[in-house]
Amino acid sequence: TQLLEQSPQFLSIQEGENLTVYCNSSSVFSSLQWYRQEPGEGPVLLVTVVTGGEVKKLKRLTFQFGDARKDSSLHITAAQPGDTGLYLCAGDNSGGATNKLIFGTGTLLAVQP
């Protein structure tokens, strides 16, 4: 059973378009993170959200944590080819008791120039 479902699984868009990636669960998470992974490399952390309703911005990327802390979204404005990669959400549903994370299945984004 996958606790974190991401949608869409694949997304191919043109440079300059906007997009949103969703990360949903029926479980409550004490924190949720977004990672980006490029081919041949390990995931790299983009952001961590910990408070329900929290919104964080990282240049053209906007991250939101749902009020109930069960879901999150990543919105990219004016996508660029450099945004291409696999986006993974990951959450801690242990209440901070461990450092273990549960990862979503990922969204593969391709931005065409």
Added chain:
Amino acid sequence: DAGITQSPRYKITETGRQVTLMCHQTWSHSYMFWYRQDLGHGLRLIYYSAAADITDKGEVPDGYVVSRSKTENFPLTLESATRSQTSVYFCASSATRPSYEQYFGPGTRLTVT
């Protein structure tokens, strides 16, 4: 060099052979993790370690063995490799709880023939 490294980066082995994947980190992070990444499954936790000589199973531990005699090293052994263990394996580390960020190595691509 500082960081987290994995070796080998690529490995081809035959069914039934024993294989050990190495992971080394220079940050003295308490926590270390082994994941496997397969299409459609995202990252799944195999084993993790909270400190030297403390290890615990993750989501998919069957067929794998770990040890952690030193803080900086966390080898993963496939005792008798099977084709279903063909995957990309990632090692990660994080600082003492609570810590939200996991730092990933570059991965080892393992093929079992």
